[in-house]
Amino acid sequence: MRYSALKILREGLTGNKGWTPAWRDPEPKPEYDIVIIGGGGHGLATAYYLAKEFGLRNIAVLEKGWIGSGNVGRNTTIIRSNYLLPGNEPFYEMSLKLWEGLEQDFNYNAMVSQRSILNLIHSDAQRDAFVRRANAMFLAGADAELADADQLRAELPFLDFDNARFPIKGGLYQRRGGTVRHDAVAWGYARGADARGVDIIQNCEVTGFDIENGKCRGVETTRGAIRARKVGVCVAGSSGRVMALAGMRLPIESHVLQAFVTEGLKPVLPGVITFGAGHFYVSQSDKGGLVFGGDIDGYNSYAQRGNLPVVEDVAEGGMAIMPMIGRARLLRSWGGIMDMSMDGSPFIDRTHIDGLYFNGGWCYGGFKATPASGLCYAHLLAKDAPHPVATEMRLDRFARGHLIDEKGMGNQPNLH
Numbered sequence: 001m002r003y004s005a006l007k008i009l010r011e012g013l014t015g016n017k018g019w020t021p022a023w024r025d026p027e028p029k030p031e032y033d034i035v036i037i038g039g040g041g042h043g044l045a046t047a048y049y050l051a052k053e054f055g056l057r058n059i060a061v062l063e064k065g066w067i068g069s070g071n072v073g074r075n076t077t078i079i080r081s082n083y084l085l086p087g088n089e090p091f092y093e094m095s096l097k098l099w100e101g102l103e104q105d106f107n108y109n110a111m112v113s114q115r116s117i118l119n120l121i122h123s124d125a126q127r128d129a130f131v132r133r134a135n136a137m138f139l140a141g142a143d144a145e146l147a148d149a150d151q152l153r154a155e156l157p158f159l160d161f162d163n164a165r166f167p168i169k170g171g172l173y174q175r176r177g178g179t180v181r182h183d184a185v186a187w188g189y190a191r192g193a194d195a196r197g198v199d200i201i202q203n204c205e206v207t208g209f210d211i212e213n214g215k216c217r218g219v220e221t222t223r224g225a226i227r228a229r230k231v232g233v234c235v236a237g238s239s240g241r242v243m244a245l246a247g248m249r250l251p252i253e254s255h256v257l258q259a260f261v262t263e264g265l266k267p268v269l270p271g272v273i274t275f276g277a278g279h280f281y282v283s284q285s286d287k288g289g290l291v292f293g294g295d296i297d298g299y300n301s302y303a304q305r306g307n308l309p310v311v312e313d314v315a316e317g318g319m320a321i322m323p324m325i326g327r328a329r330l331l332r333s334w335g336g337i338m339d340m341s342m343d344g345s346p347f348i349d350r351t352h353i354d355g356l357y358f359n360g361g362w363c364y365g366g367f368k369a370t371p372a373s374g375l376c377y378a379h380l381l382a383k384d385a386p387h388p389v390a391t392e393m394r395l396d397r398f399a400r401g402h403l404i405d406e407k408g409m410g411n412q413p414n415l416h
Contacts, residue, residue, distance in 0.1 A: 003107055022187055023067075023194035028201050028223055032060045034381055035219060035228040037206050037242060038235040039063025041072035041182075041367065042359055044189035044200070045374020046232060046381070048106065051196035053375065054382040059198045060228075062221060064205035068186040071236045074304065074336035075367045076259050076281065076293045078272050080117045080177035081142050084133045087392035087404035088345060089140040092365070094389050095372030096142070096176060102371060108188030110180050111286065116271035117177030118147075120159075120321070121170040126277070130172040137174070145173040158268070158324050166277050166320060177272060179283050185370060209246045209356070216246070216356040232381050234359035234373075236366060237302065237337025246353060251342045251398055252361050253413050255296040256335040258306035260314065262328040264288030273322075280317030282325075290328055292318060296338055298414060306335045338363060344416025345404035348376050348386065349395045357381060358395065363416050 001007070001020055011018050034050065036043045039061050050056045063069075079099050081092035103110050121127045134144035148170045153161060161168045190200055201223070208220035210227070218227035235242050237254045269284040282292035294314035297307065311333065318325040341347065341361030346369070348359050359377045362369060376387035386393070392404055398411075409415040 003109075022191040023200050026199045026201065028060060028062075028204060028221070028226055029199065030225075031218070031227040032199070033058040033228065034230045034232065035059075035226055036061045036232045036234065037219065038070075038233065039067050039190075039200060039202065040070045040234070040236060041185055041189065041370040042234040042236075042373045042377065044186060044193055045370050046234065046359070046377040047198045048189045048193040048196070049375045049378035050382060051193060051198055054378060056382060057197035059193075060226065061193065061198060061200045062204045062206060062219070062226075063200070063202050066202050067190050067200065068183045071336040071338075071366055072186045072370070073183045074259070074334050075182055076283065076291050077179040077182045077367065078117065078177070078281065078283065079112075079180055079368045080174055080272075081140075082117065082119065082133065082137060082144065082172065082174045082177065083406060084136045085404055085406055088406055089136055089142065091372055091376070091389045091393075092369065093137075093140045093142045094375075095369050098371030098375065099180065100176070102188070106188045106192035108184065108191060110184040110188050112178070112180050113286075114176050114178040115283075116173055116175045117274065118271060119172040119274050119276060120168055121172065122166045122168060122277045124169075127170060134172055143174060143176050145175060147171045147173055155270070156273070159322055160320070163320060166275070179272065182367060189374070206242060206245070211246060211353060211356075215354040228355075230355050230357065230381055232357045232359065232377060234377065236360065236362065237339050239339045239358070239360040241302070243358065246351070246356060248351065250358075250360070253300055253340045254302055255299070255338050255340050255414070256301045256303060256306060257293065257296045257338045257364070258310050258314065258333055258335045259291065259293040260311070260333045261285065261289040261291050261331050262325075263331050265290065265328060275317060275321040278317040278320050280314060280321060282318065282322075289331060290325065296340065296414065302337055304335050304337060306333050338366075340413035340416060342398060342411040342413055343403040343405045344407060344409070344413070346373070346393055347395050348373065348380060348390045348393045350380070350384070351395065363413070
């Protein structure tokens, strides 16, 4: 079924009896060409592009819970490509270009809203760093705009420009950045993949790998054994646990990242604002709630829940940069499990086990990377060669000394 304004009108006039499920609920087959573990945004996007771009159909996506139950539905919905390093910026710019045509591509309203993203500047050194970043963005074909304090005072008068510790001296805009409805992304990719013959199997947890003579021949699941020529893993914060089933130890730590939303308010924020010095980022949803977040929890965890010290820390960051937020009442919070790599950058690579592939280590950048991650992972699975914009996202880069250290913090995942 193709969605359209005419279809909505027709169904409205006929009692809305013609709508069908967005995707099937099939039983798993005993064997597939490719099995993708993880039914989040990256797994579903990978299956979608495998079918759409490479013509592969005999594919299964295995999800231990329900579609959208993981990080794809537990984030702050921000999309952007304002990166610096050549191992990152072309990749995220490709992702932003895919976001711009995504709804037309998979015929689903994902509520892509390019309302802009602003990184605030608080010191001369930070201004120099953002000028360098803007130049890198230009070289990768992205847009960037430097704003001074006077411009921001006119556009965002509610910010605390004269804060004693973090005075606002300007900012770096990316006008094409913005937000997207996160769960609609999962639904759209699931619907598009299913329409092209992909089996999306929910409530199917992987419990082991069938590895024989150094080759992965399939997986063991709670719904029986499934054989496959290739197995792709993209399970975000559960990467360490799942890959341990194959005897692998990853350069990844799992941490909870909390997000928050306030009661609905009148329109006040024109776009996304990020306060890097205090690690606070905020936007306003279409319902009016202020959606914001900050640092990861300081300890390792696999729990999708938060804790009060981080609530206090994030609220302090908001108050430091926009004191008016103190008058808003917090509605709810949630937690996603972040797969934090040692240099803050991801992996899309083959493993040393033949037929087993890995996608993970997305840290804070997983949601915005969804389209490019899916396309690049699909390219790797289909052709056994990395996509041109993902050649640096290798599992062995630490052994080779080729880190993609965007923030220059070294092997400190808590700082990325």
